Amino acid sequence: MESIHKCMVVHLTLDVAHARREFFHKFVVSFCILGLLVGLHMQIFCVFWDKISFYFLIPQNKVETFIWHQKKITSMHRHMWTWAIVCLFFLLLTNTQATYSADSYRFEWTFTPNVHGSVHVELKVTVPYSINSYQLNFYKGTIRELKAYEVKTGNPVKITKTEDGKVHFKCEFDNAQKGFQFLVEFDYLNYVVEKENEVYSFHFGWTADHDTTHQAMVILPEKHELLSTEELNPANLSVFNGQARVTFHKYVLKSDEFAFTVIFSRKGIDLVEEGDSKFNQKMYNDAKRAYERAFGFYSNLLIKWGWGESESVDQLEDRVENCDMLLADEKVEEAMTAFVSKDYAAAQTLFSEAQGIYRSIEDAAKVSECQDFIDQCTEILELEKYVESQMDEGITYYDLRKYDQAKATFEEALDAFKKLEDEEKAQECQKWIDSCEKYINLIRGMIVLAIVAGAAVVYVVIRRRKNVQKGETEPNEREE
Structure with missing residues (x-):
């Protein structure tokens, strides 16, 4: 949806009293400016007269006359300064009153935008003078549920709608007096635009051909937050019943603009x-x-x-x-x-x-602490890997019946398991060692037995040989 700059322009029908006030204001301002100019010229005249008196009266020994002139000039200086200050004071006072006059039109706006594009608008107007009509001009758009009524009585106000490239709503009154208040309420469709994904923008602008005072409150949808404002800084930001409220204040001079943009979202x-x-x-x-x-x-x-x-x-x-x-x-x-x-x-x-x-x-301290544990884990894992290889090697020797080598390998693995504090593996390793020792002892016993048996056989063989030799010797002796 394209962003469209929309403005509301208000024109009021003023009465003769207003024109008289304008004339009086201009008259006072002109009089004060004229007074300041006269005072300035008199000051310049006093300076020149002082110089002339000094050069012409002193040489002629008219000292008393010179002193009299000096007193007159000093008195004129004081009076001129007093006159200039009074004129300047009245000029500033008049301008301030014109700028911040309680007699200016007061507009109190309440905007309730929603993410579907529409804005509900309520406008309360306080009238400073007697008026007979009030006109609102909008750039062409879709307006629904338009109604106007008196604030004090609640009585409806007559509204006439016309279009000529813009939409005009004219409210008519029966001689509304100073302080009279009425309220205009309507829905403006397609007024809120989506700037980004779930980020919405609402712009409002207002101009008039007279000085006005404005207070505007924008009530954002529930749980939406104000992201930014443009053209005018908010006077206040508050939250009520879960809805953010943005308030703007401005005194608008003739032909100036009261404008602001509100950007809001709930995504964040x-x-x-x-x-x-x-x-x-x-x-x-x-x-x-x-x-x-x-x-x-x-x-x-x-x-x-x-x-x-x-x-x-x-x-x-x-x-x-x-x-x-x-x-x-x-x-x-x-x-x-x-x-x-x-x-x-x-x-x-x-x-x-x-x-x-x-x-x-x-966090350097935590990084170092983790590194210490990583190093310990690495060392233990490497030791476990070494132990597992030793166990595999020991079992291989065991299967080959190389029990001495198997025992030595298992004993190295046992020392490693004790360092790892792995009692289960250590016990398993000890069983392998015991089994190796058992076979080693068995083999050793068999070897001893074989040696003894071999010795016995040798002994028997030797005895037999000796007996045979002895038996062969005895017959020979008998023959002799």
């Missing part, structure tokens, strides 16, 4: 509320995502349009950082649980993730 509020809700539920990942989206939303508006405040963006950045801190702390808690449970691989991963978050928020 919704994202922040979502983040707060997730944060309170300790769902810090979801909270962080919501805060980051809100941060991106406000940052884009600030950079692209200059809407919003850098302080709000900084606060969201702090919330994101706070979520990061809590997420990192959660990671550390999980890592410590895994570390105590001797799940060093999981602990190392979690400590590394926490360290990355701490590094992003520049």
